[in-house]
Amino acid sequence: MRDALAALAVEPLPERVDLERPARKEHGDWSSNVALATAKKAGRNPRELASQLVDHLNADLPPHVERVEIAGPGFVNFHLAPTWLHDVLSDVVTLGTEGFARSDAGVGHTVNVEFVSANPTGPVHAGHARGAAYGDSVARLLERCGYGVTREFYINDRGVQMQNFGASLAARKKGEEPPEDGYKGQYVTDWAAEMPDDADPVAWGEDRALADQREALAAFNVHFDVWYKELALVDSGAIEETLDELREKGHVFDDDGATWLRSTEFGDDKDRVLVKSDGELTYLAPDIAYHRDKFSRAERLINVWGADHHGYVPRMKAAMQALGHDAGELEVAIVQLVELLKDGEPVKISKRSGNLIELRDIVDEVGADAARLTYLLQSIDSRQTVDLAVVASQGMENPVYYVQMAHARIHGITRKAAEAGFERAPLNTVDLSLLTHERELDVLRSLSELPETVLSACNDRAPHRVTTWVRELAGAFHGFYHDCYVVGEGVSPELTQARLWLVESARVGLAIGLDLLGVSAPEQL
RNA sequence: GCCCUCGUAGCUCAGUCGGAUAGAGCGACCGCCUCCUAAGCGGUAGGCCACAGGUUCGAUUCCUGUCGGGGGCACCA
Numbered sequence: 001m002r003d004a005l006a007a008l009a010v011e012p013l014p015e016r017v018d019l020e021r022p023a024r025k026e027h028g029d030w031s032s033n034v035a036l037a038t039a040k041k042a043g044r045n046p047r048e049l050a051s052q053l054v055d056h057l058n059a060d061l062p063p064h065v066e067r068v069e070i071a072g073p074g075f076v077n078f079h080l081a082p083t084w085l086h087d088v089l090s091d092v093v094t095l096g097t098e099g100f101a102r103s104d105a106g107v108g109h110t111v112n113v114e115f116v117s118a119n120p121t122g123p124v125h126a127g128h129a130r131g132a133a134y135g136d137s138v139a140r141l142l143e144r145c146g147y148g149v150t151r152e153f154y155i156n157d158r159g160v161q162m163q164n165f166g167a168s169l170a171a172r173k174k175g176e177e178p179p180e181d182g183y184k185g186q187y188v189t190d191w192a193a194e195m196p197d198d199a200d201p202v203a204w205g206e207d208r209a210l211a212d213q214r215e216a217l218a219a220f221n222v223h224f225d226v227w228y229k230e231l232a233l234v235d236s237g238a239i240e241e242t243l244d245e246l247r248e249k250g251h252v253f254d255d256d257g258a259t260w261l262r263s264t265e266f267g268d269d270k271d272r273v274l275v276k277s278d279g280e281l282t283y284l285a286p287d288i289a290y291h292r293d294k295f296s297r298a299e300r301l302i303n304v305w306g307a308d309h310h311g312y313v314p315r316m317k318a319a320m321q322a323l324g325h326d327a328g329e330l331e332v333a334i335v336q337l338v339e340l341l342k343d344g345e346p347v348k349i350s351k352r353s354g355n356l357i358e359l360r361d362i363v364d365e366v367g368a369d370a371a372r373l374t375y376l377l378q379s380i381d382s383r384q385t386v387d388l389a390v391v392a393s394q395g396m397e398n399p400v401y402y403v404q405m406a407h408a409r410i411h412g413i414t415r416k417a418a419e420a421g422f423e424r425a426p427l428n429t430v431d432l433s434l435l436t437h438e439r440e441l442d443v444l445r446s447l448s449e450l451p452e453t454v455l456s457a458c459n460d461r462a463p464h465r466v467t468t469w470v471r472e473l474a475g476a477f478h479g480f481y482h483d484c485y486v487v488g489e490g491v492s493p494e495l496t497q498a499r500l501w502l503v504e505s506a507r508v509g510l511a512i513g514l515d516l517l518g519v520s521a522p523e524q525l
Numbered sequence: 526g527c528c529c530u531c532g533u534a535g536c537u538c539a540g541u542c543g544g545a546u547a548g549a550g551c552g553a554c555c556g557c558c559u560c561c562u563a564a565g566c567g568g569u570a571g572g573c574c575a576c577a578g579g580u581u582c583g584a585u586u587c588c589u590g591u592c593g594g595g596g597g598c599a600c601c602a
Contacts, residue, residue, distance in 0.1 A: 018542065033544060036582075047580075072545040073582080119602080159602050256599055268530075276600040283602050310529050311597040336530065337596070378538060382531055383595055390537095393562065397537090397551050405564055414560040468539055469548075474539080482538055482557095482566045489560070525564070 004056045005034070008049070015438075017079075021449065028069065028077035029084070029445075035074040046074035085444035086432040092447050092505040093427060101450040101512050103458070106147030112294050113139045115304035116217065116224075117154040120209040121165040123187055124216045126357040128212065128348075131335045131386065131520065133375035136222045136306040137463035140516045145458040152226040154290060157206050157236060159283070165209075166202035169195060185356065187212075198211060216360045220368050221518045224455045230286055233293065239281065242289035244276060251322040261288075265329075266318035287311070288319040295325060302461065310334045333461055335380045341387040366392040369519045370400040374519050376467045394525075399471055403514070406474035406481075407521035410507045412487050417500060420487045424500045434498045439480040443502060446473045447509045454516065463517060470513040477506050 005017075022031040035050035050070045057068045057076075069077045091099050115135025118124050123131070135151070142149045165188075166177035166519035173194035178184055191208050195201065210227070211424045221449070233239065243259070246252045247452035251262050259282070264271050274285040294301050305312070308345070313332045320330045340347040340357060347357060362371050363390055377399060378384055390397055417423075422431075435441070450469060457465040485491050486499040514521050 018543090020541085022545080023540085024545080027545070031545090036544075039582085075545065156602070161602060184583075256600080260600095273600045278600080280600085282600065307530075307596050309597085313529085334596095339595095379531095382538080385537075387537095395551095398564095399550065401564060402550080407564080409565090413561050420561090447571075452541090460541075460543090463538085463540080468549085469537095475549080478565060479567095481561075482563095485561065487561060524590070525562080 004053055005038070007056060008052050011312050022077065024207075025077070027071060029080040030078040032076045032078075034245070035076060041362065050061045050074040050076050082436055082441060083433070085441055085448065086435060087432050088448045089432055089435070089501060089505045090427065092508050093389065093501060097508050097511045097515070100508060101144070101454045103145040103451070103455050105455060106142060106145045109146075109300070110148040110150070110298040111142050111300045111302060112140070112150045112152055112298035113302045113304070114152045116213075116222070117156070118213060119156050119161060120206045120213070121161055121183060122185060122209060122212075124213045124359040124364060126338070126340055126359065129220070129359050129362060129371065130338050130375045130380070131304045131306060132217060132220060132222050132359070133372045134333070134335055134380055134463060135302075136377055136518050137305075137372075137466075137516060138458075140518065141454065141458040141461075141463060141466070144454060144516060148298075150226055151222075151224045152228060152294070153224045155206075155210065155227060155229045156219055158230045158286065162202050162206065166200075169201040169205045173201075179414050192354060216358065216363070219363050220359060221372065221520075228290070228293075230290070233286055233290055233381075238293055239289040242292050242440065243285065244518045245292075246274075246288075246319075246322055249322060249324070259316070261315075261319060261322065263315050263318035263322070266321040268314045268318040272315050281518050283313065284319070287316065288323075291316065291320060292323055295320075295323075295329070299329070301330045303330070305332055305334055307334055307336045331461070333380060336383045338375075338384045338386055341385060341389075342351050342418065343389045344387060347388075354358070362388065367405075367520070370398070373403065373467065373517055373519050376463050379462065379464050394486045401525075402478075403470055403474045403510075404521050404525060406477045407507070407510050407514070408523060408525045409481050410503055410510070411478070411523040413481075413503050417487050421498065422487060422493075422496055425502065426498050426503060430497045430501055431494055432498050434495050437480075437484055439476070439483045440499070440502055442476040443473070443480050443506055447505055450509055452511065454512075457516075470510065470517070473506065473509050473513065477510075480506075 017032060017034050018037075019030045019032050020029060026326060035053055036046050038044075039046035039049050047070070053076055054068050054070045056235050057065075061068070064080050064087070066079045066081040069223070071077050071081065095102075113135055116124065116128050116132050118128050128146055139149045139151050164179065164182050168182035168184070168188050170190045171178045171182065172189045173195055178188065187266065191205065194208070195204055203440045214224075214227075246261065251265065252274065253260050253262060253271075258273045259275035260271045261274050262271050272284055273282050274288075275281055291301065303316075310332075313334070316332070317330055321327055338387075375384070391400065394401055435444070446469070450473075453465055453469045457463055484499060487496055491499075510521065
């Protein structure tokens with residue numbers, strides 16, 4: 001393309017030539033707006049330039065390109081031959097679930113993804129679920145793109161809430177009501193009944209809560225590499241070190257008997273207290289020390305926070321800058337809140353009464369796969385409404401079912417083919433050029449987009465794009481399934497073989513996509 | 526009051542670096558099973574991309590403002 005532009009004496013040459021996938025099939029497989037983008041600077045007419053460009057390219061077509069056309073105000077559209085898609089099929093099945101749609105963009109780089117980080121005072125609840133699905137999926141995307149990834153859970157086990165929790169357990173054990181600002185959920189009573197007489201309610205309660213959280217998250221297919229206790233941070237002396245470092249660097253001052261971080265220096269609204277006038281630490285001081293520790297273990301940090309915490313972003317970023325990091329090295333993904341419905345009725349959750357929906361309840365009710373795919377259906381930037389009855393339903397209003405159906409059909413075909421005596425022949429003995437049906441090509445077009453989808457989803461921390469892609473592939477496959485029989489009277493053995501490989505390629509694509517979402521798919525529904 | 530975020534079909538939402546006639550699913554309506562699961566497929570209807578300016582050859586996309594929904598503005602964790 002650049003050569004063609006140079007040959008046409010375009011001056012100045014564009015820095016980059018963008019190719020994009022047109023939204024409409026008639027516009028070809030690839031399209032470039034380069035004539036539009038450069039015409040003005042070069043003092044040429046866009047349409048005319050595009051036309052010359054097309055002539056030049058058509059004179060010597062690159063491999064797989066069937067023809068190049070001019071369209072609209074000056075777009076240059078490339079129409080590819082089906083052979084291109086047959087090569088895609090070969091790539092997919094040769095590279096397989098391990099190798100296809102993998103990127104080395106992050107090789108040699110480390111990222112720490114911290115998410116969930118629920119307080120160790122009770123079970124993981126519905127409010128954590130979306131962030132859990134999101135954080136784990138982002139970690140999966142990063143891994144697929146070559147990054148060294150740590151999944152980390154921060155345990156907030158220092159502070160008054162632990163005393164309240166311990167006191168609540170102790171009270172329940174004695175058959176009394178918890179204190180006014182204590183924890184009133186049913187689980188406190190249940191756990192108190194398990195608690196040995198000689199146990200320290202605070203320490204025992206923390207372990208009990210963590211065990212419960214770990215189990216519920218595992219059932220949600222989320223596993224952490226590091227569970228980091230705030231108390232360990234306190235014991236390590238890291239907080240004092242951090243305060244000293246900030247003071248040395250001149251970002252700390254004393255006022256009103258308290259110690260302050262001059263966070264306004266780095267864009268925060270106001271300066272923040274690190275040590276209160278009574279000598280106690282605020283939550284912020286250990287948090288800074290914790291992030292400092294994470295930076296000693298990874299180049300880049302991603303925090304997944306609920307929308308109710310977004311106000312803390314500027315001060316954390318300011319603190320990291322005070323420690324000498326670039327603001328961009330700490331990313332905070334803000335996950336908008338989920339409104340939970342049950343049969344269209346809002347589920348009221350009240351922390352005060354302890355009346356909350358546990359993650360475990362959701363998994364029990366709809367299954368981990370359905371729950372995860374549902375949470376990853378939409379961008380985290382939009383508020384989500386989840387109706388548990390819909391997620392659990394086995395109907396069309398449920399995208400989970402649509403996707404799982406495609407996967408089950410793939411295995412249905414494989415089973416049926418085996419019954420009819422068909423095993424896949426080696427790929428190099430199969431004539432893929434028989435795959436010319438528009439439905440077949442649609443499946444392959446969809447597969448051809450997976451590598452770029454994965455990379456962009458990774459770079460933009462947007463796993464929902466994978467979900468969208470998986471739904472599209474499932475749609476293309478359902479169309480193929482309907483119109484193209486793999487095994488049947490009117491199908492030649494050669495075509496059966498080619499289609500068996502097509503089915504396999506769809507299976508690989510679906511497997512990759514679903515794995516990135518942390519969703520398994522049944523072979524049968 | 527200030528900050529973050531969202532506003533796209535009746536509903537739930539996609540829409541990448543600004544591109545062509547704005548997409549999908551559900552719901553509505555009309556079709557399609559002698560064969561791998563009809564839990565599916567095809568078609569029709571349905572849009573002032575909240576509104577008003579600006580930048581641009583070109584804006585759903587970028588900028589400013591207005592309106593509306595959600596969240597946040599502690600020497601609380």
